[in-house]
Amino acid sequence: MIRDAKKEWLIALTLIAPFAAIYGLVFVYPTIDMFLLSFTDAPLIGAGDYVGLENYTRLTSDRRFDTAVWNTAWFVVLSVIPGTFVALxxxxxxxxxxxxxxxxxxxxxFLPYILPVSVIYLIWDWTLNFQFGIAMHIFDALGIDRIPVFKSATWFIPAVALITVWWTCGFNVLLFLAGLRAIPQEIYEAAALDNAGRWKTFSRVTWPLLWPITALNFTIQLILQMKIFDQVYLFSQGGRPNDNLVMVYYIFQRAFQNNHGGRAAAVAVVLFFIVIVVSVLNFQLMRFAERKQ
Known part of the structure; x- marks a missing residue:
């Protein structure tokens, strides 16, 4: 069969062009613009003067930035690791x-996963609200002091992490179920013939074969939870927002509340690189652990 290479390239480029144009418009261009904006003192809307690395050097002495980084890391630890194993x-x-x-x-x-974050907020505010929450009435009946969960710097991040695990668990369960169904039943039949117990079957058969799904699940949740904003913003209303800052919430404050577009862009760039570095490290660690199995 005689093939026209130029014609095939032309068809391929024609098919790719719409996606490439949209990708460049909604991701590449805004990303480049964000990098350029981070070197200026521009407000949220409008031009600004070039200030070099000043926006980045300010972050080293910014207490709210330190709080946002710590809270984001703490939230990721409390939500990603337990969420993955609970779903499993x-x-x-x-x-x-x-x-x-x-x-x-x-x-x-799976039902909670399809609910919007506003509904999730109302459900859990109805449950954990200090004044009228159902959980607080249970505490009263048990003789336990009420805890202002959403107004406490100690309990806020763990509570939001628990809510997030409950909210997103359904998607993770579906991924693991897909992985379990892809494991051939013949392997389990062979393990049964060898008189392998449940734990040995899980540790020697199920867990190694589920490892790619576990790595995928863990990576997806890691990236998503590092960009948490909605839950923190909603549950912080009437509480202590500066103590509950996470990275995206801090960007929101800088950009939309303080009108510091350049400084907000600098924080966004830092978060951008943190997500990339953590994702790559996580992927490499998962590959290393898979080879060790």
Missing amino acids: GIALAVSRLSGRLQTAVLALF
């Missing part, structure tokens, strides 16, 4: 069910 446990349990019962249980776990 639920997926293992759901996989043992069958028929309509499995469908119903899976739907119950």
Whole structure:
């Protein structure tokens, strides 16, 4: 068959062009503009003067930036690691069910994931509100002092992490279920013939074969939770927002509340590189751990 290479290249470029144009317009151009903006003292809207690295050097002595970095890291630890293993446990349990019962249980776990963050806020504010929350009435009945969860610097991040795990768990469960269903049943039959118990079957068969799904799940959640904003913003209303800062919330404050577009862009650039570095390190560690298995 005679093939026209130039014609094939032309067709390929024609098909790729719409995606490339949209990608450049909504990602590449804004990213470049953000980098350029971070070297100026520009407001949110309008031009500014070039200030070099001043916006970045200011971050080293900015207490609110330190708080935002620490809270973001603490939230990632409390949400990504437990969320991954909770979803794995639920997926293992759901996989043992069958028929309509499995469908119903899976739907119950997935239902929170399809709810918007505003509804999640109302549900948990109704549950943990210091004055009228259901949990507080339970504390009263048990003789335990009420805890102002969303107004406490100690309890705020752990509470939001718990809510986030509950909210996003359904998606993670689906990923693990897909991985479990992809494991051939013949392997489990061979393990049963060797009189392998449940723990040995899990540690020698299920866990190694689920490792790629676990790595994917962990990486997705790591990237998503490092960019947390909605939950923190909503639950901070009426509380202590400066003590509950995370990176994106701090960018929001700088840009939309203080009208410091250049300084907000500098923080966004720092977050951009943190996400890239952490994602690459996580991917390499996962590959190393997979080779060790």
